[in-house]
Amino acid sequence: MNEQQRTILAIASRVMSYPSESSAEEREHIDEAVDENIESADIRKHLRAALAPLDALSTRDIQEIYVSTFDLKSKTGMYLTAHEFGDSPKRGAAMIKLQKIINEAGFERTEGELTDYIPMLFEFMAVSPEDAHHERLQRRLANVGQRMLNHLEEENPYYPFFTLVMTKVFPNPTDEEVARLERDREEADLEELPYPIMYQ
Structure with missing residues (x-):
């Protein structure tokens, strides 16, 4: 993975997180990172174009879109092992192993x-x-990213940026990998994740 790809991932970690009131300030830092670390003029151009639909929205609008896109739909949810294992007990073990990898690399x-x-x-x-x-x-x-992208509507303002991340950073999954992902996970009962219901 080269430095341009690492920079795109660093940007993606901010853009794909829940939008906050400081998003405008973070956008300035993103612009600086693009100018300083993305050598390819073509990639710089595509990055800015991919971010434009999000830049055109207010923080509140982006927050609402984020929740409806990533929090309330399992197929575009933001949790890796949920895509891989669904409701399977294997998810807990996978998360423990992932935490161990992160810790051993010296991160929290x-x-x-x-x-x-x-x-x-x-x-x-x-x-x-x-x-x-x-x-x-x-x-x-x-x-998992390809699975999410397959279920993300093209009209969604996150679609251009997430598409760029998937095409510029990650290898294309093979048919076997896509089939294994769907085979190994256990589907949740509902596609739409409802607000918690305490009593019925």
Whole structure:
């Protein structure tokens, strides 16, 4: 993974996280990162074009779109092992193993987020050394990311940016990898994830 790809992942870790009131300030940092670390004029151009639909929206509008896109739909959810294992008990074991990989690399996860939160894993990939774990995680994110992209509507303002991340950073999943992902996971009962219902 080259420095341009690592920079794109670092940017993706911010853009794909829940939007905050400081998003405008973060956008300035993103512009600086693009200018300083993306050597390809073509990629710089495509990055800015991919971010334009999000830049055109208010923070509140982006927050609403983010929740409806990534929090309320399982097929575009932001948790790696949920895509890989669904409701299977294997998910818990996979998260423990993932946390161990992160710890052994000398990093700590963001407080308040689960170990498999994809934006956090993007940041981890951007700064962690190249090794077997890094390569394996890259393949896993490629498979899950493609699954998410397949279920993300083209009209969604996140679609251009997420498409760029998947095409510029990650290898294309093989048919076998896509089939294995669907085979290994156990589907949840509902596609739409409802608000918690305490009593029925």
